[in-house]
Amino acid sequence: MTLLFDAALVVVLLGLAAWVVLARNAFAAVAAFIAYGLLLTLAWLQLHGIDIALTEAAIGGGLTGALLIGAVIRLRTAPPAAPATSMTLALAAIAAATTTAVLAACVLALPDPAPTLAPLVADNIAVTGVENAITAVLLAFRSMDTLLEAIVLLFALVGAWSLGADSAWPGRPGFAQSAPPNGILAYLARILPPIGLVIGVYIFWTGADNPGGKFQGATILAAIWLLTMAAGLTDAPRVGSRWLRAALVAGPLGFIAVGVFGSYSAGAFLALPPEAAKPLILAIEIALMPTLTLILALLLPGPPQRTSS
Amino acid sequence: MTTPSGWLLVAAVLLPFIGMMVGLVAGGRHAARVAALVIVAGLAIAFATARTVLDASQVYLLGGWAPPLGVALRADGLAAAMMVVVAAVIAGIGLYARRDFATPPGVTEARAPLAFWLLLLAVWGSLNLVFVSGDLFTLYVGLELLTFAGVPLVCLDGRGETLRAALRYLLFALLGSLLYLLGAVLIYGAYATLDIEMLAHLVQPGIVTWTVLALMTVGLLAKTALFPLHIWLPPAHAGAPAAASAVLSALVVKGSWFLVVRLWFDVMPAVVTFDAAQLLGGLGAAAIVFGSIVALRQKRLKLLVAYSTIAQIGYLFLMFPLAFDIATGAMLHGDALTGGLLQAASHATAKAGMFMAAGLIYAALGHDRIADLGGVARALPVTVLAFAVAGLALMGLVPSGAYLAKKLLLGAAASSEQWWWTAVLQGGAAFTAGYVVLVLTRALRSLPAPLQLATKVSRLSEFSALGLALLSLLLGVAAVVPAAGLPAGLISNPLAPKELLPTLLVVAGGFALAATLARRPLFGDGPWRRLMTAAGTGFENADALLRRWPTASLALIILAAAFGWLLHTGNPA
């Protein structure tokens, strides 16, 4: 029965993906992509990746969808690109089919039983003081990747900002939103944030021992903030704002500071002394949370567009 | 185990990142100052790392966790050498850009200068990460960092065509990273580790590893812009501001190239086959011919230099077939690898100097039409000298690094009995000579009246371009340093007949190519020139075709298939 569900899910996923790629109408493709993201969340659950499902739900269901919808509507006025020739289509189909076939052969050739690091994680997780293995990997065993991930996000934001017009520097990103203050959007933007705040902080807090964590929590908070921006209740901060910039780097710098502390107290950069491992992991997460929230939210409106509000 | 000086690797990666973050907060003029401080400190770290690596390779286990659970940073000679080169080039570019990217007076902060200094540091930290990371996934993150830092550099001036170039670059690079990540996932599925050193012992030839090596290699080639995957390079490198072009052309492409080296030499040396190495070298040879000829056909100096970068990238791949050891059927660390590394170092320095000189010429004249370069040598002697020195260094004249590299590669070709690479190595220099000769003959032509310059160029910029070019020209002196561990007798008297003859042949070949292929005749017309010009137009058309998106992305898949097939057929498994 479960396999039947899996099979049905896979068929719908493939159909939606094909529609995303092949649809004529760009908006239809984006809408299908959002639906695809929702179903992908289910696939992660079936693969026992609850943390990934949470990430996918927050990113795929929330931020990416909003980003792409905004873009596709704005690009409606652009003249369409010349369609691909049938020669290109045929060759692309052959290339895609070959890729799939070779990869499928590789998947079938993967060793059985599969090699895994799970036992190694199980042996060492006690030292970290957290119970969620994913959090242990992300903030203890491979915390460098997490630090770099925060820096990747920062690079993307600086890169997006650098695309702005000189005349708008250092102004506010996005266009001014002026929804009617008593409209339905403003209503939604007033009742969802408190709930979202609770859920976001809860997902973050429970992440030490259960699925969840700073990243998923930050995504939820970012989405909520964007909602209030869309309703005109709040405005994006000026990119020149000193406090904004300080908040953007506080997370990674705090992370590095904890890492340096580790090199004195535990003998290696990013090491966590066993007795203080859990508090330090929480400290890193708390430092990263506001930074990630700000970056994730500000990646959507993009470069500064206006010098005044 | 972590080595005593291993912390230097952490510092080398994090210092530029910290500098970038501090620069962002400080903002405005302070960003350039922070960058200057970081450059000084970073140079010291790079040299200190190189100094310690001479004694022993350095390792740092991040968080004290050993692979496969944790991530290790490692620096061998290869990584340390690249770190030093990058630090030197960054320093040169930093000096050069002081004037171009100064915050204008009366403004607290301007967009382009702030972005440039932040991105310069971002590129640096990402490159150091790529050099020292010992984990395939951390390397993936490093590659993405490098892309995200490189793309905005392309369109700093915000013009439509540079935005388009940046978008092409980003999309093609993302396609490349996707293939790389796919390879990393498959290899994890097969071996449950991503640590380079552990994989080196575990990896066995088989369908998974063939596919992995093919996918990762081609993905990285797309980011390196090796012919025929150079779709994004010419408009991106030619359209960016000169300092940014220097960063992109001299440094950013070296990151993904370095990873190909790591993969082929350190992660999967035993999976590589003779045929696959020949294909990689063959692409390099094709890049040299193709890039040089199309460079000769350009009307604008910056595009010429951009196409010459395609040729120079080709050089970097010639060492792969020469390092393949037929007896053991694996890639060997040896003279060929050293040669390739030297080539990367000399290209990085010379290419940066060349782009910087081209940028100065553009700024001074207000244009960079090659046909109208007359008189510029008198107006900007130092700049033209920098261009000439960089050109000579790229041609491989004694005692340049490229000369030394050529010597080492020729030796490797002779000892592995692959004579055809000898021909490529000798002939390639003539192609390089072609466009250098073309530019210099135009620039050295004198005009009846002195040129009216659009702006005065900065002395500091001129001399930093010259400095980097000279560094490249004098890199061959490294052979005399015993610590470099190079075979003795590589540098000989440049005026001895054995050395002089090839040099003269190279220059003569360059003249012949420039005379027959340049858009405007150098010495007059003739049937021979008409034939060559027609061929040149053919190359240009081929280039336009190859740089169309569908062609380039199809070429990517076809190349992946070709590599996979050659790895498969060459292995008796």
Next chain:
Amino acid sequence: MAEFLTGAACFILLVVAVGLVRLLRGPGDADRLMAVQLLGTGSIALVLLIGVVSASPALIDVALTLALLAAFAGVALVRASTTRRPPDNSQ
């Protein structure tokens, strides 16, 4: 019980998947969005069903996240469609 709930999950999945025909046909943006909206509520039900079947209460957090962000695509569409861009301040 698990069998029944899995069966119900299959049924709901198929039903909302059929609803996606509206996504293909349109004709308007709103119609397409409605199909996504139906799929969104459907997936929340599916997450809850899977959570009960596999006895992992953490899945409710996933459902909570989906529920919280369910309005997001709709809001983005409405905002993007009704925001008038300033004439041109881009150059």
Next chain:
Amino acid sequence: MSALLDLWTVVLVSAGAVFYLAGTVGLLRFPDALTRLHALTKADNLGLGLVVLGLVPQVGGVIIGIKLVAVWLLVMVSGACVAQLIARLVRHGSDPAP
């Protein structure tokens, strides 16, 4: 007791599934966007509500049960608001005059 609770679950979840079916049928068969919207919002909120109520006895915990119901309430609130927004979009065309 347990059998009774199971029966409760079976009945309510089945009813919820039927409402999803109704929502899909409405979405596909109704003639224009506003009527489709009308059918959709009723059906999917009720469908989810019935599924949630049906599942409550199965989760074994008051807190979890409350969270379950909270999911439904959240969907109802945001679903109603989005329906309003979409309706306005449909009525005014995709680009209403300000």
Next chain:
Amino acid sequence: MNDTLLYGLTACALIGLGVFGLIANPAPLRKILAFNIAGSGVFLLAGAVARRGAAAGFGGDPVLQALLITGIVVAFSATALAVALVLRLNAVTGDVTLAEPPAEPTDDND
């Protein structure tokens, strides 16, 4: 046919679909979508690989699952940067196409 194989093969097909879109669809925004489809295929493949590595009481290899989360974040930031570039290109030039405009004919006989 077990579930990891099913999802693994689906992932391969998704990557193929994404590659097709990346090659064949001329509009940059659609390429970004295709990139995301192919990317999710890679992630799904990783998810299947991680599920194969379930051991020691974990439902999947936690190391690979953690890497996946990082990968999803990186892919999102790539998407955001690419979208920002497309929108900016559209704002400056009024169109969105990757093809280079033909060279200006004025200096063609240079």
